Amino acid sequence: MRYKLLNCLLILLVALSITIPTFAFPPSNDELYNGIDVSQWQGKIDFKQVSKAGIDIVYIRASEGSNYIDPYFKENYEEAKKNGLKVGFYHYLTARTTSEAVEEAEFFVSNIKGTNPDCKIAMDFEVFGDLSIDEINKISEKFLDTVQRLSGKECVIYSDAFNASNTFNESLAKKYAIWVADYFVEEPANNGKWSSWVGFQYTDIGRVDGINGSVDRDYFTNGILLNNTSKIPTDTVSNKNQKFKYITVKRDETLSKIAEEYNTSYEYLAKINNITNPNLIFVGERLKIPTFNNEIHDSSHLLYTVKSGNTLSQIARRFKVSVEKIVEINDIKNPNLIYVGEVLRIPTINR
Secondary structure, three states, rough: HHHHHHHHHHHHHHHHHHOOOOOOOOOOOOOOEEEEEHHHHOOOOOOHHHHHOOOOOEEEEEOOOOOOEOOHOOOOOOHHHHOOEEEEEEEEEEOOHHHHHHHHHHHHHHHHHHOOEEEEEEOOOOOOOOOOHHHHHHHHHHHHHHHHHOOEEEEEEEEHHHHHHHHHOOOHHOOOOOEOHHHHHHOOOOOOOOEEOOOEEEEEEEEEOOOOEEEEEEEEEHHHOOOOOOOOOOOOOOOOOEEEEEOOOOOOHHHHHHHHHHOOOHHHHHHOOOOOOOOOOOOOOEEEEOOOOEEOOOEEEEEEOOOOOOOOOHHHHHOOOHHHHHHHHOOOOOOOOOOOOOOOEEEEOOO
């Protein structure tokens, strides 16, 4: 009886090995690039050593949410480029509504404009709170579509294998490639939506010369590379309605504290003062500061100062005027990019 039972088990195992499908999830092609992805947690990086260590591609965190810029973003970008590495950017998404997704996309693109990325722009959306699957996908699609439209660059979804399989839907998979994270395996688990991957993050405890401590390690295919590597368009903020004064930075002041004191945003102060790292200002430095009244009327228009959370559509609705009219009168190059502290002319006649 025991031998018969063993024989039956062997036959069953053989049958299962024949009928269960394989779960291979291959790269989009066989040519692989060695990569890393970095943020402020890696501190100062010696990209000359990173390049010598055989790294080809580096993804750099540019921003998070709607108001946080990675303090090493600009330095990492410039040093990586200087040492011949191909560069991509990612944004850590925290939006809980589609309108917040648009706001974060605008913020992200405003920070990477003027750069020359080599790789697709990445969305890192991995903490969902109590969002439903449908909400997650709508937020993701709105963010990715907005980033792609504003930057003129293709996008890619970064996701762990579980969420690639169980959270992101087939509609997103048809529009955007996948950069998948799956640790301690030779190949990522197949999710059934993407036929192949363009990025595979295989560990978060990698070691690379030039970086102190651990770093994420990746393989990338040429599917991660952009077809169009031209500079991301730069949209200038119209300042023709804005008046300014100058202040001198005092001890213990930060750009955020100064922005709060003068009812503006640190992003706007960084922009008008050509500050590349908003976390680094110096005692004795002179800064240009916007001065304004919130709403000043004359016979043809009033001046409105953009506040946190404002969009051009909201402002237009408030003053019962068209977005197109505000764009025209203020010579706005990109209606999706306005800044806290910016002053807009709002027509009051012939609306």
